Amino acid sequence: xxxxxxxxxxxxxxxxxxxxxxxxxxxxxxxxxxxxxxxxxxxxxxxxxxxxxxxxxxxxxxxxxxxxxxxxxxxxxxxxxxxxxxxxxxxxxxxxxxxxxxxxxxxxxxxxxxxxxxxxxxxxxxxxxxxxxxxxxxxxxxxxxxxxxxxxxxxxxxxxxxxxxxxxxxxxxxxxxxxxxxxxxxxxxxxxxxxx
Amino acid sequence: xxxxxxxxxxxxxxxxxxxxxxxxxxxxxxxxxxxxxxxxxxxxxxxxxxxxxxxxxxxxxxxxxxxxxxxxxxxxxxxxxxxxxxxxxxxxxxxxxxxxxxxxxxxxxxxxxxxxxxxxxxxxxxxxxxxxxxxxxxxxxxxxxxxxxxxxxxxxxxxxxxxxxxxxxxxxxxxxxxxxxxxxxxxxxxxxxxxxxxxxxxxxxxxxxxxxxxxxxxxxxxxxxxxxxxxxxxxxxxxxxxxxxxxxxxxxxxxxxxxxxxxxxxxxxxxxxxxxxxxxxxxxxxxxxxxxxxxxxxxxxxxxxxxxxxxxxxxxxxxxxxxxxxxxxxxxxxxxxxxxxxxxxxxxxxxxxxxxxxxxxxxxxxxxxxxxxxxxxxxxxxxxxxxxxxxxxxxxxxxxxxxxxxxxxxxxxxxxxxxxxxxxxxxxxxxxxxxxxxxxxxxxxxxxxxxxxxxxxxxxxxx
Numbered sequence: 001x002x003x004x005x006x007x008x009x010x011x012x013x014x015x016x017x018x019x020x021x022x023x024x025x026x027x028x029x030x031x032x033x034x035x036x037x038x039x040x041x042x043x044x045x046x047x048x049x050x051x052x053x054x055x056x057x058x059x060x061x062x063x064x065x066x067x068x069x070x071x072x073x074x075x076x077x078x079x080x081x082x083x084x085x086x087x088x089x090x091x092x093x094x095x096x097x098x099x100x101x102x103x104x105x106x107x108x109x110x111x112x113x114x115x116x117x118x119x120x121x122x123x124x125x126x127x128x129x130x131x132x133x134x135x136x137x138x139x140x141x142x143x144x145x146x147x148x149x150x151x152x153x154x155x156x157x158x159x160x161x162x163x164x165x166x167x168x169x170x171x172x173x174x175x176x177x178x179x180x181x182x183x184x185x186x187x188x189x190x191x192x193x194x195x196x
Numbered sequence: 197x198x199x200x201x202x203x204x205x206x207x208x209x210x211x212x213x214x215x216x217x218x219x220x221x222x223x224x225x226x227x228x229x230x231x232x233x234x235x236x237x238x239x240x241x242x243x244x245x246x247x248x249x250x251x252x253x254x255x256x257x258x259x260x261x262x263x264x265x266x267x268x269x270x271x272x273x274x275x276x277x278x279x280x281x282x283x284x285x286x287x288x289x290x291x292x293x294x295x296x297x298x299x300x301x302x303x304x305x306x307x308x309x310x311x312x313x314x315x316x317x318x319x320x321x322x323x324x325x326x327x328x329x330x331x332x333x334x335x336x337x338x339x340x341x342x343x344x345x346x347x348x349x350x351x352x353x354x355x356x357x358x359x360x361x362x363x364x365x366x367x368x369x370x371x372x373x374x375x376x377x378x379x380x381x382x383x384x385x386x387x388x389x390x391x392x393x394x395x396x397x398x399x400x401x402x403x404x405x406x407x408x409x410x411x412x413x414x415x416x417x418x419x420x421x422x423x424x425x426x427x428x429x430x431x432x433x434x435x436x437x438x439x440x441x442x443x444x445x446x447x448x449x450x451x452x453x454x455x456x457x458x459x460x461x462x463x464x465x466x467x468x469x470x471x472x473x474x475x476x477x478x479x480x481x482x483x484x485x486x487x488x489x490x491x492x493x494x495x496x497x498x499x500x501x502x503x504x505x506x507x508x509x510x511x512x513x514x515x516x517x518x519x520x521x522x523x524x525x526x527x528x529x530x531x532x533x534x535x536x537x538x539x540x541x542x543x544x545x546x547x548x549x550x551x552x553x554x555x556x557x558x559x560x561x562x563x564x565x566x567x568x569x570x571x572x573x574x575x576x577x578x579x580x581x582x583x584x585x586x587x588x589x590x591x592x593x594x595x596x597x598x599x600x601x602x603x604x605x606x607x608x609x610x611x612x613x614x615x616x617x618x619x620x621x622x623x624x625x626x627x628x629x630x631x632x633x634x635x636x637x638x639x640x641x642x643x644x645x646x647x648x649x650x651x652x653x654x655x656x657x658x659x
Contacts, residue, residue: 112386134355143351147358154362161369166264170326174361177333181354184337191342 126153347414409481421521462489467593519630
């Protein structure tokens with residue numbers, strides 16, 4: 001019973017944070033949402049993995065968030081398109097359609113990946129909202145946040161079927177690599193020409 | 197020293213060292229080039245996992261390195277692949293001075309090459325997905341160097357390559373599940389879907405190929421050409437791992453039909469877009485798509501002797517793309533250059549680079565007497581006997597691509613300026629070497645291409 005409550009709470013957290021990442025134009029809110037999103041991922045991965053291994057996702061995610069946050073990405077988050085209220089409503093509406101799709105698809109996916117409903121819902125919600133983010137932006141920071149969201153969704157599902165420590169470690173390396181790349185891409189155009 | 201340490205560890209360490217010495221550009225280029233050619237020479241001359249005796253000295257290069265319970269294995273059969281990868285990297289790195297890339301190119305490209313060799317070596321090959329992703333991550337700084345804005349192509353490249361990762365990992369899990377439970381038919385479909393999508397993202401298969409022309413248009417053509425060539429070479433070769441390991445996949449008609457269909461669509465659409473395209477760097481993108489399409493069709497012909505066609509396509513593709521990328525890099529440094537969309541009169545201002553870019557273009561288009569022709573001819577003949585409709589599509593696509601080249605030629609030759617060689621002596625030498633290779637391979641295919649059949653040596657069940 002308690003596990004059910006915790007897992008559905010994690011799903012709601014993931015739904016909320018991925019929506020904030022999709023809609024927010026404020027980088028601080030986005031970084032906070034990213035940190036909370038990794039907390040939700042930890043909650044759902046915990047259903048499949050031991051605490052010691054699951055906590056790797058949380059720590060890596062927070063380190064990635066800290067790396068991006070330290071880059072002061074104030075202007076990097078603001079989208080040229082979808083900035084007005086119509087844009088926000090559009091994103092929200094598309095995300096709602098995505099949620100309906102997730103609820104419909106979760107039943108079918110259960111035949112492919114042997115996971116509980118909250119895990120399937122949580123994973124799929126992140127994948128859909130991450131893909132929406134990737135499809136609606138041209139900003140490097142948003143692209144990386146979208147990739148984090150998609151990969152986090154996948155990692156929730158993949159944790160059910162794969163418990164290899166090495167795979168978990170390498171996935172963490174990729175998460176950190178993406179964060180470093182994000183910081184680099186935000187800074188690179190402004191860096192000195194010395195590297196040319 | 198084991199083979200993985202030699203061909204993966206050493207370039208990795210060298211890449212780190214060269215990164216810190218990157219300000220001494222010429223030295224870094226020469227050192228990296230020498231290292232690549234040395235590794236290629238060792239791959240060609242020294243057998244792996246057998247005793248080598250040179251005078252009183254005897255030694256053996258073990259083929260396996262174990263890391264955290266997983267293995268990196270470079271067998272004796274991998275030597276041709278290693279030689280191909282390192283010769284390609286060597287030439288590409290030596291040309292980077294002439295192509296005027298950036299300081300990050302040499303160390304990061306060496307790092308990328310080492311990671312891609314690890315892709316071919318890692319066991320279980322589930323881990324290859326993670327290594328490819330790391331190779332993609334280290335390739336980004338080359339495309340987006342400091343002090344220069346980068347285009348959408350870079351981000352799309354990152355997105356599409358990263359999206360392959362989940363599918364390949366899930367495919368690995370599905371394939372392992374099939375071994376444990378071979379009677380479950382759902383698992384076969386599941387594995388084919390995951391694997392198909394993963395490979396489609398990796399190889400920029402239709403409809404996921406939009407980033408290739410964009411990347412080549414917005415990035416340095418020499419760097420983008422290197423990345424696209426290396427990735428496609430290693431991943432196309434790696435794809436055969438799946439075919440070699442799983443008997444059910446070799447027997448799956450759906451797999452071969454899917455490859456043929458997708459390959460034909462890629463060649464057809466790339467040819468059509470190329471016919472209406474006048475931007476030289478985007479045309480190079482369509483050439484990459486066209487080549488991948490042909491490679492997929494070559495695999496769809498089935499295992500056995502036909503697969504040699506697939507193996508023999510590697511050399512003309514690599515030499516063609518390398519020469520073209522070099523020619524484009526030289527063209528874009530010419531005074532008065534106004535972008536690859538404004539190519540009118542380009543042939544008059546830089547006749548050698550312009551002409552050789554067209555030689556490379558037509559070689560990739562399979563024009564007779566050039567490197568691409570002999571293999572293309574055999575492929576079309578074999579395909580026409582098995583699937584005439586697919587052969588027609590391929591022919592139509594190829595024709596469209598050649599029309600694109602003729603249009604480019606007409607535009608580049610426009611104007612009334614006198615032809616004037618403005619390329620430097622080094623540029624002339626490197627361009628002529630590339631063009632000569634394309635002509636010699638085209639004239640003497642029997643000398644160069646059969647050796648590439650050894651690329652399949654690591655796949656005993658496919659021969």
